Amino acid sequence: SxxxxxxxxxxxxxxxxxxxxxxxxxxxxxxxxxxxxxxxxxxxxxxxxxxxxxxxxxxxxxxxxxxxxxxxxxxxxxxxxxxxxxxxxxxxxxxxxxxEDGTIQGLLTLMQVPFVGSGVLGSAVGMDKIAMKTAFAQAGIPQVKYKAITRDQIWSNPCIFPKLCDEIEASLGYPCFVKPANLGSSVGIAKVRSRQELEAALDNAASYDRRIIVEAGVVAREVECAVLGNDNPKASVIGEITFNSDFYDYETKYTQGKADLFIPASLPKNIVPKIQELAVKAFLAVDGAGLSRVDFFYVEATGEILINEINTFPGFTSTSMYPQLWEKTGISFTELVDQLIQLAIERHSKLE
Ligand code: ATP
Ligand code: MG
Ligand code: MG
Ligand code: MG
The missing domain is CATH 3.40.50.20 (Rossmann fold)
Structure with a gap:
């Protein structure tokens, strides 16, 4: 049956x-x-x-x-x-x-039925950019300089706010990126270039989340790698996203024709295995399972590869990066969903 x-x-x-x-x-x-x-x-x-x-x-x-x-x-x-x-x-x-953050995964775990993708821990760590970056740092994965802050530091005490902004300016400089820690699709994210923009962006980000992160801005190419598996995960070919806007914001992500995907990305030969290795490392660092898309900044001038983030349930439409990366690696969309189900069953059997 x-x-x-x-x-x-x-x-x-x-x-x-x-x-x-x-x-x-x-x-x-x-x-x-x-x-x-x-x-x-x-x-x-x-x-x-x-x-x-x-x-x-x-x-x-x-x-x-x-x-x-x-x-x-x-x-x-x-x-x-x-x-x-x-x-x-x-x-x-x-x-x-x-x-994507562990809440549904907790419910499904309690139901004692197998489910596709990461469990409670992997989903929660993968969703919270502060927890994620802590896990990446521990695993020795290079990333941009950042500062973790809370809504409380922004809203509750007007005396500490200017000092907080001073610290951000001194340690990260401009431009920097202000982000709610637990979101996606670039919602609530701002690229800021001045004190005035910083103050407004922090206030705005605090309206989305209790936890906020500010990152130093990098000038780099944006490349992504798909990961598939459980304890011994595999990495796909690398894809690149290009666009004309200031950064890969919500509008650029979801307006037809505003961004282009190149698969495989045109990269120096030695860079590809490095990105793939870091992608698998990142997956294991957050306790990922099943699938993840790991996103990087590739600084062409220096050859540096910096991790941006992991998405434990990335966009999965027929034109999304994740399934397309596997398609170009040799796994069709239909095979991919079949493998994800088999991985869910395998993982569940090991939890018993
Ligand atoms: P997703 O929809 O992939 O889950 P997200 O909402 O988690 O995205 P990020 O990937 O953190 O958001 O950031 C969105 C975009 O903002 C990036 O793709 C990049 O264009 C830009 N960006 C974010 N952080 C930086 C940074 N530190 N330096 C330069 N650009 C950045
Ligand atoms: Mg994300
Ligand atoms: Mg996401
Ligand atoms: Mg992203």
Whole structure:
């Protein structure tokens, strides 16, 4: 009999829309070729307000690729659709907070059913840029200079705020990047070039998250590597992103034609294995499982490779970097989702 796969998508996140498109692509791949003999997909849609929907509503969102219009229903959030009881394996296709950050992974762990991707620890460490960078530093992976701060330091005491800005200016200089620690898709991120911009960006970032990070800005090419596996993960070919905007911000990411992906990236021969090695190291440093996309800055002038971040559930639409990197490495989209399910089963069996 077929394995009943619960496809979880949407979510209480700024990346809700992307998640639906990723899930649609994955659902297609699960019902094509040999996968259609092995898997039976049941969609579960998490509305923007956190309410779970199954059945026709979920199927309709998946088919249309668009969120439900009326999200006002405030049903009991903990009343899971009855279909959840019949699921053999979960495939959480959620990006950003409340899905890529260990929260859903905790719930699925308690359900004692295998699920695709990183567990609680890997997801949480991979989502929080401060925890992530601590893990990378411990593993000896080169990265930009940064300063971790809290909302409290920005909002609660007007006397310490100017001193905080002085410290940032002295240690990181301009331009620097101000980021909420737990987000994605560049939401809440600002590139700042003056004291005035710094103050405004810190205030804005504090409205998104209790934890904030400020990083020294680098001038570099942006390259990405896909990782697949559990204890012995493999790295893909390297991809590069190019764009004309100031940095890879939300608009550049999601406006058709604003950014270009080059796979494989045109890089010196000796640089490629170095990036792949660092990508695997980063995956293991956060306790990743299944999949991750690891993003780097490549400083052409010096040959330096600096890690930017890891995404434990990267964009997974048919045109996204992650599946395309595997495609060019020799694993098709349909094979990729099959392998991810097999990795989930393997990992689950080792947890017992
Ligand atoms: P994702 O959607 O990949 O999860 P994110 O929201 O986690 O992204 P980052 O990858 O941290 O955000 O930053 C977004 C973009 O901002 C980068 O792709 C890069 O263009 C720019 N950027 C971030 N940090 C730096 C830096 N320290 N120096 C130069 N550019 C940076
Ligand atoms: Mg990210
Ligand atoms: Mg992300
Ligand atoms: Mg990024």
């Amino acid at each position: 077929k394995l009943r796969v619960g496809l979880l998508f949407g979510g209480r996140s700024g990346e809700h829309e992307v998640s639906i498109i990723s899930a649609k692509a994955i659902a297609n791949a699960l019902s094509s070729g040999e996968n259609s003999q092995k898997y039976e997909v049941t969609p579960f849609y998490i509305q923007k307000n956190g309410v779970w929907q199954a059945g026709e509503t979920a199927q309709q969102v998946l088919t249309s690729g668009k969120p439900t219009e009326n999200d006002s229903q405030t049903a009991n959030l903990w009343q899971f659709p009855p279909q959840a009881a019949d699921i053999d394996l979960w495939f959480p296709v959620l990006h950003g907070p409340n899905g």
